[in-house]
Amino acid sequence: xxxxxxxxxxxxxxxxxxxxxxxxxxxxxxxxxxxxxxxxxxxxxxxxxxxxxxxxxxxxxxxxxxxxxxxxxxxxxxxxxxxxxxxxxxxxxxxxxxxxxxxxxxxxxxxxxxxxxxxxxxxxxxxxxxxxxxxxxxxxxxxxxxxxxxxxxxxxxxxxxxxxxxxxxxxxxxxxxxxxxxxxxxxxxxxxxxxxxxxxxxxxxxxxxxxxxxxxxxxxxxxxxxxxxx
Amino acid sequence: xxxxxxxxxxxxxxxxxxxxxxxxxxxxxxxxxxxxxxxxxxxxxxxxxxxxxxxxxxxxxxxxxxxxxxxxxxxxxxxxxxxxxxxxxxxxxxxxxxxxxxxxxxxxxxxxxxxxxxxxxxxxxxxxxxxxxxxxxxxxxxxxxxxxxxxxxxxxxxxxxxxxxxxxxxxxxxxxxxxxxxxxxxxxxxxxxxxxxxxxxxxxxxxxxxxxxxxxxxxxxxxxxxxxxxxxxxxxxxxxxxxxxxxxxxxxxxxxxxxxxxxxxxxxxxxxxxxxxxxxxxxxxxxxxxxxxxxxxxxxxxxxxxxxxxxxxxxxxxxxxxxxxxxxxxxxxxxxxxxxxxxxxxxxxxxxxxxxxxxxxxxxxxxxxxxxxxxxx
Numbered sequence: 001x002x003x004x005x006x007x008x009x010x011x012x013x014x015x016x017x018x019x020x021x022x023x024x025x026x027x028x029x030x031x032x033x034x035x036x037x038x039x040x041x042x043x044x045x046x047x048x049x050x051x052x053x054x055x056x057x058x059x060x061x062x063x064x065x066x067x068x069x070x071x072x073x074x075x076x077x078x079x080x081x082x083x084x085x086x087x088x089x090x091x092x093x094x095x096x097x098x099x100x101x102x103x104x105x106x107x108x109x110x111x112x113x114x115x116x117x118x119x120x121x122x123x124x125x126x127x128x129x130x131x132x133x134x135x136x137x138x139x140x141x142x143x144x145x146x147x148x149x150x151x152x153x154x155x156x157x158x159x160x161x162x163x164x165x166x167x168x169x170x171x172x173x174x175x176x177x178x179x180x181x182x183x184x185x186x187x188x189x190x191x192x193x194x195x196x197x198x199x200x201x202x203x204x205x206x207x208x209x210x211x212x213x214x215x216x217x218x219x220x221x222x223x224x225x226x227x228x229x230x
Numbered sequence: 231x232x233x234x235x236x237x238x239x240x241x242x243x244x245x246x247x248x249x250x251x252x253x254x255x256x257x258x259x260x261x262x263x264x265x266x267x268x269x270x271x272x273x274x275x276x277x278x279x280x281x282x283x284x285x286x287x288x289x290x291x292x293x294x295x296x297x298x299x300x301x302x303x304x305x306x307x308x309x310x311x312x313x314x315x316x317x318x319x320x321x322x323x324x325x326x327x328x329x330x331x332x333x334x335x336x337x338x339x340x341x342x343x344x345x346x347x348x349x350x351x352x353x354x355x356x357x358x359x360x361x362x363x364x365x366x367x368x369x370x371x372x373x374x375x376x377x378x379x380x381x382x383x384x385x386x387x388x389x390x391x392x393x394x395x396x397x398x399x400x401x402x403x404x405x406x407x408x409x410x411x412x413x414x415x416x417x418x419x420x421x422x423x424x425x426x427x428x429x430x431x432x433x434x435x436x437x438x439x440x441x442x443x444x445x446x447x448x449x450x451x452x453x454x455x456x457x458x459x460x461x462x463x464x465x466x467x468x469x470x471x472x473x474x475x476x477x478x479x480x481x482x483x484x485x486x487x488x489x490x491x492x493x494x495x496x497x498x499x500x501x502x503x504x505x506x507x508x509x510x511x512x513x514x515x516x517x518x519x520x521x522x523x524x525x526x527x528x529x530x531x532x533x534x535x536x537x538x539x540x541x542x543x544x545x546x547x548x549x550x551x552x553x554x555x556x557x558x559x560x561x562x563x564x565x566x567x568x569x570x571x572x573x574x575x576x577x578x579x580x581x582x583x584x585x586x587x588x589x590x591x592x593x594x595x596x597x598x599x600x601x602x603x604x605x606x607x
Contacts, residue, residue: 038423040493040498072335076334083421087486
């Protein structure tokens with residue numbers, strides 16, 4: 001089983017804990033307490049190998065265990081965040097599609113991750129807009145009158161994600177829409193990264209072995225009776 | 231004091247039970263002291279109302295968000311809404327009283343306990359359930375405000391720095407009480423972030439039985455020190471030592487961050503067992519420790535509650551003005567430290583390390599009485 005550390009970041013009340021709850025327990029609490037400090041949860045999923053030839057377990061599913069750190073959103077808890085994103089393999093940066101400022105906060109988290117994480121290219125970041133259930137369908141006039149409506153333009157968020165090489169999803173923790181995809185996409189990408197790393201390491205090892213053979217061949221053998229060293 | 235006129239629905243019996251066990255009068259007597267309140271018999275209107283309505287609250291939007299998510303364990307929506315309304319009103323009034331206090335997520339949990347303690351539930355003839363304040367709202371605000379000034383100032387700064395200082399004391403308490411556990415769990419250089427929600431909310435944030443939560447609040451009030459919360463957390467760790475050591479050691483290979491692993495293991499197992507600990511036993515141990523506890527000079531800032539208004543066995547009583555002055559001084563120090571840390575992160579790290587060593591040295595000497603107790607108990 002492969003194990004990965006994942007951290008959830010984002011402004012207060014954007015639904016980080018609800019997303020995790022939907023992913024881990026497939027449930028939703030309308031009355032959810034705020035997170036203080038951070039909460040730890042884990043969840044194991046199975047993904048199909050993206051490349052069967054390289055898959056050591058052949059046709060078997062690949063088990064991926066996420067160790068999830070769900071952090072508090074209030075600004076004062078921000079100073080604790082480095083402890084949770086340090087050595088993380090993935091970060092889910094959450095904003096609320098009905099709260100404009102929450103995208104700005106998400107952007108500051110992405111900037112911080114990009115500047116503070118040692119190997120920025122290895123960290124998989126997924127930008128996630130939550131609460132799409134609160135955006136009423138344009139066909140339903142009655143519903144739209146009571147809905148807070150979309151405050152964050154889909155294209156703005158999507159473009160930001162593209163420019164910064166982030167994964168991007170809009171989800172609803174309440175209905176469950178899109179939540180599963182966030183984590184499966186991250187898992188697949190992390191597994192792909194692992195395969196590439198393994199291949200690279202294998203190549204390096206082979207090259208090193210080749211080099212050491214060449215070196216050995218070019219050195220005069222001490223067992224050679226004709227050698228000058230004998 | 232109880233004004234419940236009819237039998238309560240089963241799910242509310244717990245609240246009824248708390249009111250019967252609690253000594254509200256004692257809470258009022260102790261927490262009204264800084265205000266020098268002259269309480270009348272029914273605890274109504276004893277104070278001069280000095281709030282103004284047009285003061286803007288810095289963190290009002292955060293308060294609203296947190297209030298909206300409070301009392302989630304109460305299934306009756308109308309009842310929940312009534313509690314929320316009181317909670318919001320009390321929180322706003324507290325922050326109107328002092329602009330130097332910075333709201334933190336978790337403070338709402340503490341004030342929720344005050345709301346539960348000082349309200350009664352009544353079942354009306356038409357079966358509607360209403361929540362009524364058992365004391366005047368202004369008095370309740372005053373009590374909660376004094377409690378915050380006495381015990382929570384370190385947390386009400388605009389950073390977590392002084393909270394972290396308190397959390398750093400937990401490993402040393404564990405070390406003194408059970409050196410073997412300290413060693414096996416490798417507490418050295420470990421930040422106790424797993425304790426943050428327990429300490430900042432005095433155990434009121436987790437789904438711990440409200441009866442136990444109110445007992446913890448009472449321990450803090452009666453002993454006049456928040457240090458009891460740190461001791462309780464340390465005692466829970468020791469209570470779970472077998473499980474914690476086993477899980478920690480088994481998982482060491484899987485985690486590359488020992489400190490995070492330790493925090494994860496502790497948080498997970500305390501939460502699993504939170505309602506099945508032998509709390510009476512924990513409180514008995516707590517009492518014994520407190521009785522045998524010497525005055526110690528903890529290495530926290532000079533204006534910290536642990537060195538002033540919330541110092542165990544201290545005979546000094548503070549009035550509200552003095553407490554407000556301490557709040558200002560501590561806030562100024564916090565701002566100065568934040569400025570320093572921005573300018574010199576490395577210097578702060580050095581100071582932090584030196585400070586930690588100093589705490590260790592001071593605690594090792596000062597806890598002698600506690601150690602003696604544990605050796606001969």
